[in-house]
Amino acid sequence: MEELLDPGLGRVRVFLMHDDNKPRKLKYNLGHRRLLTFGGAYSNHIRAVAEAGARHGIETVGVIRGEEHLPLNPVLARAAACGMTLTYLDRAAYRRKHTEEVRAALRARWGADIAILPEGGSNAAAVRGCAELPGEIPIGYDVVCCPVGTGGTLAGIAAGLPEGRRALGFAVLKGAGFLEGEVARLQREAYGRTWSNWAVNLDYHFGGYAKSTPALDAFIAKYRVEGVYVAKMLYGIVDLARRGAFAPGTRVVAVVTGQPSTPVDVCAAPTGFDSGEPR
Incomplete structure (x- = not known):
């Protein structure tokens, strides 16, 4: 797994796990x-x-x-x-x-x-597919992070985590407070229960779906990452580490969703979520 190296991380280590979550969501659908x-x-x-x-x-x-x-x-x-x-x-x-x-x-x-x-x-079957992801992480870790559009990937990752680990999702939509309820609903539909080992961060949407700022554009250019989902998550991780939100020595696995071969300009084009209505 590739490690993200940024001086803002301090003693926090971030490892990139490239994983196309679409097949996971579809596996049981x-x-x-x-x-x-x-x-x-x-x-x-x-x-x-x-x-x-x-x-x-x-x-x-x-x-x-x-x-x-x-x-x-x-x-x-x-x-x-x-x-x-x-x-x-x-x-x-x-x-x-x-x-x-x-x-x-x-x-x-x-x-x-x-x-x-x-x-x-994102439905109950998708959650069960995404719950298999933590079992495939080949290194030791404390936190798994992922971008959040509809909540299915985060719901599944959190459900599949070993005891003592936690999941943190980064909303790519503006005004996405509804996502906490969505993640909980998806877990209940998939497993009849919810987990308390996850959270959704709402602070790194950069203006909304497919929106950006000069700071995010610079980050995308520096690390050559997809801008609608992945860059917002990684920028958030670095910023939170700089602010001391992660304890020194924390090992973070950042799930880089989508197909690595997909051109950034295609990934960054507007999709059905640009209305902010994930249903």
Whole structure:
């Protein structure tokens, strides 16, 4: 594992664990013949579901926020090439996608047998998949950190931690106080209980989803990391270490989500979360 070296860390050590959390979230969600999910025009979740559907012979439908624009951007083109059927919801309807009214309309159009996966893929099955991550960490550690969009990855990591370890998530959305309730809800749905070994930090969103500041831009340029999720988490870790939030000698594993080969400019494009409505 690569170690992050920054003078602001002092005696805190930070190790980078590259892990594409999309397959983890999907692992236990693929037991369906037909699957429908939601995302923005540049959603890595949409692409991941389409690719999984192609591999496993699952019919997939992607409900995209907004209007169709042709030619398709590379993310949606890839999804379509994998066999995903793309359909679109106007922004007002998309904000209500979690309501029974909208879901009933989708089932009426696409069939009552279609399984509906939430935007970002965070549900009880996703939590169980992400709970396997701590068991794969090859070094000793005290804290596991991850970026937080919908809460599924953090909920699972915390559930899978050994005794005495803790998880810290960094919200990438502005006004994300709802995430604490979301993480707890996801844990209850997955395991019938919650854990007290986790927290969500709300202080490093840099203005909101896909927003940045000169300080964050400089950090991204220095470490050449993805800017929407990963940079905010790593900047937060360094800043908290500088402020003494971690005891000297603390070993932190920072989960670098997404595919390492994905270009930063693609990862940083707006997705379904740029509305700040992760449902």
